Each structure stands twice: as C-alpha cells, then as structure tokens.
Amino acid sequence: MRNQIKADVAIIGSGTAGLAAWRTASKQGKKVVIIESGPLGTTCARVGCMPSKLLIAAADSAHQVRQAPGFGVHPAGLTIDGKAVMKRLKAERDRFVSLVIDSIDTIPEASRITGYARFKDEHTLLVDEHSEVTATSIVIATGSRASYPQDWQKLGDRLVLNDDVFSWDDLPKSVALFGPGVIGLELGQALHRLGVKVWMFGMGGKLGPFTDSAVMDYAKQLFRDEFFLDTDANVQRMERSGNQVEIDFESEEGVTERIRVDYVIAATGRRPNVDQLELDKLGLDTNDRGVPVTDTATMQTSIGHIFLAGDASNQLPLLHEANDQGRIAGDNAARFPNIKQGFRHSTLSIVFTAPQIAMVGESYQALQQRSQQDPESCACFVVGQVSFEDQGRSRVMRRNQGLLRVYGEPKTGRFLGAEMIAPEAEHLAHLLAWAHQSQMTVAQMLTMPFYHPVVEEGLRTALRDLNAQLKLGSAIEDRCMECGVGD
C-alpha cells in the first residue's frame, strides 16, 4: 500500500527551477510538496555552471602566465598540477553545493519526498513504489540530461559525459571532445589551456550558440588557431583500445588520420527530462521533441493545472531562465485557476570561453526568419559592427581579438539584439541586455556615458555604425578626434 499524500501543489524536481517554484508557491500559504529522485544540490552547483567556471578559472591563470612574456614579464616556468586543479575545483564546488543544501534544509521535512515521480493521471503522481501524491496543480521541473549517440557506450569508462569531467581526480593527457557547442567550447578550451591535448569534433559546421555566420566564422578561426577543431568532422572509426580510445577521422585535406586519446567527452547536446514521466497518459500537446508546449508568459501547458519550468521546458536552458520560469510556474500553480502572466527578461546568454561569447535579445536567425515571414509589413533589420583588433583597451591588455555585431530596427531605431565574441563580453552583454529590456533606441544608447579607455568604447563604435546604417546618425570619421584614441 502506497503512502497517500494530498497537496495543493506538487513540484517534481528540486533543482533551480523547482526550488524557485517552491518559494513562490509556498508563499501563498498553500500545501506544497517537492519530489526529488537524484542527489540534492542542483545541476548548476553540482555539475554545471559552478564547476565548469572553476575549471575555466584555473585555465585562465595558466593562460595568463603563458601570455606574460608578451608584456616583457618572464615567469620562471609553468607547471600544472592536475590533482591540485581538481582538488580546488571539488572543494569550491562542494562549498557551493552545501549552500544550496542548507537552503533546501529550510523546507519542512513533511513537504519533501524522495523518489522518482511519474504520472498516474493528470492530478496524481506515483513516487517510486512508496507514495502516491494527489495535487490540484503540478509543476514539472525535472531538468535535462546529456544526450549522445548510444553506440558510444561501447567505450565503457573511457566515455565521459560533460558532467562527469568534474569528478576526475587528475587531468588526463588527451581527450577527443565531440560537440563544439556551449559546453564543449568551455570545457575543451579550458582543458587545452591546462595542458591536455584536445581534439574537438563537430557536426554540420556549427559552433557555439551563434546564428550569425559572420561572428561564427570569426570565432571558428580563433579557436582553430588555438587547438584542433573540425566543426564538420568525418569520424570513420572509434574503438576502445586498452585504456584508450582509437579514432580514425578524415582530415580537412582528405587524409585519414589516427589518434589515441585517454577519454572521449560527449558534449553533443542535452535533452529535457520529460520522456520518462509517462506524459502519454495525459494527452498533453507536445512539440516535435516530445516536450509539452508551454506558454512562455505563464509556463502553463495545454492542461491548465500542469506547468513546466527550467531546462525541462526546453525554452532556454540557462540558470536565470530556470529561476524565472520556476518562479512563474510556482506562483501560477498556487493561484490556479486565477493565473497571471509572469515577467520574462530579455534574452541574455554568455559563454565563458576566451574571448567570451554572448547573445542578447533577438538572434540574427530569429530576425531573419521574422523578415522572411512577413517581408511586406516587416521593417526587417540592419547590422552595425566593430572588430576588437584595433580597440584601445583590448590592445593594452593584449586581448584584442573579437567581433561584435548589433542589430537595429529601421524607422523606429530600436535596438533588437547582438551576437559577439569579444573581450569582457559578459559585461558588454549585460549593458546590451539592459538596453534591450528597456526598449531603448540606438540613439538613446549613444547618449549614455562611456569612460576612456575601456572595452565598452568598442560597443559604442558598433552602436555608432548601427546608427549610421539606420540613417539616424553619421559614422565615425576620425576616431581619435571624435572619441579618443582606440575607441
């Protein structure tokens, strides 16, 4: 006989989205339960954002030592102690996880259920074999997992999913990394800078999150100058050989090459954890990936009292998005049927490579699709850009690589979006996202203060170019006279 539990709101998953849903739902004085099947601590803290940034921080410091001679500074030598790198990563990671667990511990024990939830019907969840939860509303916040070709499992423990890198005790000598997307680029470049020999293989020419081919091509060249990268690889054979993996691939010159690596890292994308919830019993409307169609403003699915949040929704698998979506879903689940539209931020995503990559607002591809769908009434978009190769502050720091493209709307002069690979992109992208959310015009953005000499002056140059393309302002003719040296 299963435990029978009744609640106003049941939340599946205690990751970032589930915990945000818990906070907003329980604030309304409702009986809320939260069900978790895996280790506590959230994907972000355990195997995502935080450990990956810790690895990158170690790689950055090695890189700076290597760069020092370019300034006339000659450090005595560089030794990378892989065991110490991983030890610090794990210690700091564990600290972040323990902070999350402390806050989970504030949830009353009676509201926490341990086990794997699946649907019995649209108001009832079965949790393992021990409990049955009946709730007025349900929030699905089950996250995502790494997805990769199943036949790679033949590599056994030589196959590493991106998450598992953070459980290594030492750095390997060599890896073949499949998937030069967001995770692949962050991990691959960091491992390379920590002295691991990296071969990076992609598919179909894609790189990172880019949709603007001008920025993507620039970025490809930068990364290819640093480590082996084939974004459209033809891998002919991959077999385990002792404690290594042997890979035959066709080089870009058409020659078959053979490499042996310690590990194959699969960074070939992630899939929402909705396929094992037995959703087929409910008749929810789903998209072509089997993910329930969800209103972005309310997080409501086609069954009014079922909400979806975080990576599980497959909208934008990012931490702040999981938080926003969880907050909206939890609030609406508690107030159902009197649901409200929640606030969604302007799109902002940052990849912590060097140079960093960022996307803001509408992507180039989304703008192109909008232009093509409605060419008559659509005002379409124009592009302004700046290269960071001659940008003053970037040259001072010997980090003068990068391209920023900004998009604007003719007639209104509104700023629409940006794609970039640039020094300090995390900061440039925040400025742009704030402007985008405030619905600023490019002309208004140009009235804002810019210090000298800073990387943001490069952003100003791109905005001035865009304003000129919009025929709302003149292009910079004499950079030194108009803006100061190296704008």
Ligand SMILES: Cc1cc2nc3c(=O)[nH]c(=O)nc-3n(C[C@H](O)[C@H](O)[C@H](O)COP(=O)(O)OP(=O)(O)OC[C@H]3O[C@@H](n4cnc5c(N)ncnc54)[C@H](O)[C@@H]3O)c2cc1C
């Ligand atoms: C390597 C890596 C680096 C990343 N770096 C960044 C970054 O720098 N910045 C950024 O913004 N984002 C980053 N992300 C993405 C970010 O981590 C995720 O978007 C975010 O953690 C998703 O939160 P979530 O609550 O949706 O999922 P999760 O935190 O994964 O929570 C889902 C929970 O649901 C549980 N669960 C699943 N199914 C069931 C079930 N049936 N029953 C009960 N419980 C269940 C799981 O055990 C899990 O605890 C990164 C991700 C990875 C993998």
Ligand SMILES: NC(=O)c1ccc[n+]([C@@H]2O[C@H](COP(=O)([O-])OP(=O)(O)OC[C@H]3O[C@@H](n4cnc5c(N)ncnc54)[C@H](O)[C@@H]3O)[C@@H](O)[C@H]2O)c1
């Ligand atoms: N800094 C951050 O904010 C950050 C960091 C990491 C992850 N994330 C989030 O996690 C999400 C998932 O990231 P991801 O890198 O797993 O997915 P992704 O979609 O960004 O990249 C997957 C890549 O793998 C390639 N690929 C697919 N199959 C392949 C194969 N068989 N061989 C070679 N290449 C193959 C794809 O072409 C693509 O380039 C991101 O979209 C992002 O939202 C964010």
